[in-house]
Amino acid sequence: MPTDSFWEKLKKPLIGLAPMDGVTDGAMREITDKYGHPDVIFTEFVPVAAIKKGIVKVLYSLRHHQTKTPRVAQFFGTDPAAFYQAVFVAAELGYDGVDINMGCPDRGVTKRGGGAGLILNPAPAKQIIQSCKQAAKDWGEGKLASRVGLSESILNFIRVFKVNTQQVAVAEGFPTARTKKHWREGERLTESVVRHIIPISVKTRIGYDKPITEQWIGQLLEAGPAAITLHGRTLKQLYHGRADWNEIALAAKLCKKTRTLLIGNGDIKSVSYAKDKAKQYGVDGVLIGRAALGNPWVFAGKTPTTQERFQVMVEHCRRFLAYRPDLKIFPMRKHLTWYCKGFAGAAEMRDKLMKADSLASIKHIILQYAP
Ligand SMILES: Cc1cc2nc3c(=O)[nH]c(=O)nc-3n(C[C@H](O)[C@H](O)[C@H](O)COP(=O)(O)O)c2cc1C
Incomplete structure (x- = not known):
């Protein structure tokens, strides 16, 4: 079974749309993809605990459009078993990768140990990565989503999404690179996505109350994620001050000794600025967040x-x-x-x-x- 990591195939430096809760929903991603053509697009973060409980509405923001641009579903939480299920959901929906949020500074998320709260707890953070990698492997090797304890309501959401998008794909004559020709309606879970091992990545910050970049990234690398996006601020900084790209460069140096890509993030306003930063700080790519608000053209370098x-x-x-x-x-x-x-x-x-x-x-x- 090939590890089909789109991360490795993308031309470097890659420039992508950062995940933004309440912002990068299906419509925003589709518009940004159409008018900006970023190299990769991230969803807003989705709580794995809610998926485990069978709460379908958290999956609404995972509805997506047909595109050749790699799409990454981002999740947050603390329970490795719930992450395992979430990877199956993302894979079934046709996502090209799964990202684990270890950077959200929101009190509601960190007080339960999730988001940037994981920076203080490398052991569970590594367990979550391992659980996601195992899920990606199991799914890639053919394990059925109906066998991983997902609720009937979540399975039904997946079925309906697949039926609907397959109809769209056929109607639009979209080349079914990711979809098998012999898609059959009526199976327990319609087998429409070609199985492969989707890559697992992490998005995080340089520390909790002070930068601990080398120590923290060193821990994450032990679990071997395909990519790490590093926002150059600590949790305590929230979005204040400047992103510290020297810290990002330290992480990039560590990653160079491994197969993990390092994507820098923070305060990038344009593609040319992103390319300069990538060169100067040795990163494999850059994610752009706030500069894409109301500005899908930022990725195309166009006004x-x-x-x-x-x-x-x-x-x-x-x-x-x-x-x-x-x-x-x-x-x-x-x-x-x-x-x-x-x-x-x-x-x-x-x-x-x-x-x-x-x-x-x-x-x-x-x-x-x-x-
Ligand atoms: C409104 C908003 C929502 C965000 N939601 C998420 C999220 O769901 N997941 C995540 O990893 N980061 C989230 N972030 C952080 C961004 O992905 C990014 O790391 C941060 O904005 C710094 O990059 P920028 O300077 O390019 O905006 C959010 C940021 C903003 C402004």
Whole structure:
């Protein structure tokens, strides 16, 4: 069984969309993929404990579009057995990789020992990586998702997603590189994804209250993740101060002695800046987070015209409603305000969009500012 690591195949330095909770949902990933073409895209983080409990709605943000861009599902939690199940879910949904969040500074996550809380506990952190790697291997070798204790509701979500996306793939004539031609409806779990061992990666920070980069990354490397993304801040810093790229360089040096890739992250505003940093600090790639808010073009190194900006705002709303027909348009308000920059009347338009409550009202506001 080949270890089919897309990480190794990507041209370096790779430049990807960072995971952002409440932001990098299916619609944002699809729009960023279409207008920016990043090398890899991450989901928002998903709690493995909820998957274990059978809570289906946490999987809504894992719905994704057909694309050749590698997609990584990110999970957080503390229970290696729950991570094992989550890897099966991601693999069944067709994700190209699974990432373990060891960097979230949110009190609600760290107080249970998850996210950046794992930096203080390398032993469980390594156990989680090992459990995910085992799951990826077991799934790749043919173990059925219906045999790993997932609830019927989660299995049903997977079935429905596969049936729906296969129909989309066929309707769009999408080359079924990842999907077998002999897809058969009606099997217990429709066998539509070609099995291979998906790579397991980690995203973390340089320390808890002070940088302990070499010690912490050294521990992670013992478990052999395919890649580590390192945000150059400690948990205590949250998003304050500057990301410390010298610490990231220390980690890159350690990783060079292994097969693990090191991806740097923090304060990167453009592709050219990302390439400079990669060269200067010896990393294999860079993830861009906040600079991609309302700016899918950042990955293409392009500034859109105001007309393009408006067209993509409406398209993003439409895609959001297609992914989440169960929701109203409100979660799109923040995205819309992020798009509102670089044209006359942008601040005024932002204020109006913050009150918009439907796609029709958003279109109406945008039309008032059309060039
Ligand atoms: C709104 C928001 C949500 C985030 N959610 C996640 C998350 O779910 N998982 C994660 O690993 N990092 C998360 N992050 C951290 C980013 O992935 C990234 O590490 C951080 O923003 C620094 O990169 P940047 O300077 O390019 O934004 C989040 C950041 C922001 C701003």
